[in-house]
Amino acid sequence: MEEIDVLCINCENMISVDKISAHSSVCVTPTNYIIKLSSANPIKLLDFRLDKLKCSMEAILHDSIKPLSTDEKMIFTYLSRYTVEILSIKESSVESSEACKKISIEIANYPVSNISPCVSLYLERVRAIAKEKGSILLEESRVKESSMNLSALLENRASQIDGLNKQIQKFKQAHGDTDAKVDCLEICSAIDEMHSKTSITSSIVSPRDNKQQFELDELDHMFEAQEKEISQKSNEDLQKYFYSKCLIMKLGYSSRDPAQFIQIPDLYRRVREKAIPVDMWEDFIKEQFQKPELWIKKK
Numbered sequence: 001m002e003e004i005d006v007l008c009i010n011c012e013n014m015i016s017v018d019k020i021s022a023h024s025s026v027c028v029t030p031t032n033y034i035i036k037l038s039s040a041n042p043i044k045l046l047d048f049r050l051d052k053l054k055c056s057m058e059a060i061l062h063d064s065i066k067p068l069s070t071d072e073k074m075i076f077t078y079l080s081r082y083t084v085e086i087l088s089i090k091e092s093s094v095e096s097s098e099a100c101k102k103i104s105i106e107i108a109n110y111p112v113s114n115i116s117p118c119v120s121l122y123l124e125r126v127r128a129i130a131k132e133k134g135s136i137l138l139e140e141s142r143v144k145e146s147s148m149n150l151s152a153l154l155e156n157r158a159s160q161i162d163g164l165n166k167q168i169q170k171f172k173q174a175h176g177d178t179d180a181k182v183d184c185l186e187i188c189s190a191i192d193e194m195h196s197k198t199s200i201t202s203s204i205v206s207p208r209d210n211k212q213q214f215e216l217d218e219l220d221h222m223f224e225a226q227e228k229e230i231s232q233k234s235n236e237d238l239q240k241y242f243y244s245k246c247l248i249m250k251l252g253y254s255s256r257d258p259a260q261f262i263q264i265p266d267l268y269r270r271v272r273e274k275a276i277p278v279d280m281w282e283d284f285i286k287e288q289f290q291k292p293e294l295w296i297k298k299k
Helices: 017-026 032-040 042-061 070-087 094-108 117-172 178-197 210-251 264-273 278-289
Strands: none
Touching: 042 070, 042 117, 042 210, 070 094, 070 117, 094 117, 117 210, 210 264, 210 278, 264 278
């Protein structure tokens, strides 16, 4: 049904089809509230947009002035049920991400051969939000898992250092044993050197026994490999975080705006080349999207 009102992507208000052109010439940027949400929490922004869509569809279903066909009623009822399900997904986990993506796939497979463009628009917007929410929840889950692994690694190393300290105390209690006192001094010196050079995750230096030295060296290599892997994951997480901020920023621009043609990998290379701190990335992204002509390659 062509008379169905359309939800504005900037102000999130219902606009009549015959007023779309006039409204588009006035409403050219997102509202301050939308901008605030986009910079604070991407999940809250998606839920806000989804809730607006849900309210709009319910208003359409109960609009007696513009009655729907039976097929259109089925579509809007179907979409309204899925928006409630997507909104109920809050936990950052793989399971939550899969649930959102499953809904997105089901909506994408819905037959749209005999429905109007306005109705198709609602299908596509709910599907896109479900897919994006699934991606963000998965990323948050991976960041949380990496943080937990790092905490476990630090606790394990702290436990090892505590064990060495207890061993030192035992040596100190050994009276009249010259070799034990020498060993105690060596271990104390090693511990002091370790604390002066590195954090709690640094290498544990040698006691006198060669076998113990070898085992501790192997342990150090293992920790170095783990730390390198965590560092690599952190870099990947930072890149994904930057990309998500850019995608959220793009949502604030219309599909015809030049900002849509800015290449996010180019922005990311620039921010790494200039070593811009993470807490300044958002300001950097906003500034670049306000000057799209600097990033769009001229043909």
